[in-house]
Amino acid sequence: xxxxxxxxxxxxxxxxxxxxxxxxxxxxxxxxxxxxxxxxxxxxxxxxxxxxxxxxxxxxxxxxxxxxxxxxxxxxxxxxxxxxx
Numbered sequence: 238x239x240x241x242x243x244x245x246x247x248x249x250x251x252x253x254x255x256x257x258x259x260x261x262x263x264x265x266x267x268x269x270x271x272x273x274x275x276x277x278x279x280x281x282x283x284x285x286x287x288x289x290x291x292x293x294x295x296x297x298x299x300x301x302x303x304x305x306x307x308x309x310x311x312x313x314x315x316x317x318x319x320x321x322x
Contacts, residue, residue: 240315243306252308255289256315280311 239258245251259276265288266279273279280286290309297305 250307251304252310253293253306254310254312256312257285257289259315276313280313286311 239261240256242254243251244254257280259279262279262285266273266282266285269284271279271282271284273282286309289311293306293309300306
């Protein structure tokens with residue numbers, strides 16, 4: 238399972254930081270023919286970005302306008318801070 242953290246308290250919009258489940262993502266990229274040399278390169282790939290933006294769009298469908306996540310940031314680290322950002 239990947240990790241996600243929502244940031245945006247007292248900001249104009251909320252964003253989500255996502256540390257993907259790299260085992261699943263690397264399997265998906267293999268099925269979709271996406272080459273990569275590093276995790277940084279993988280999360281920067283436009284097809285990978287589109288995959289996660291689509292997931293967030295699905296979540297946003299059930300949220301009020303002010304709750305919607307406006308930006309998706311993928312990170313190559315396997316963990317995110319657990320304290321308030």
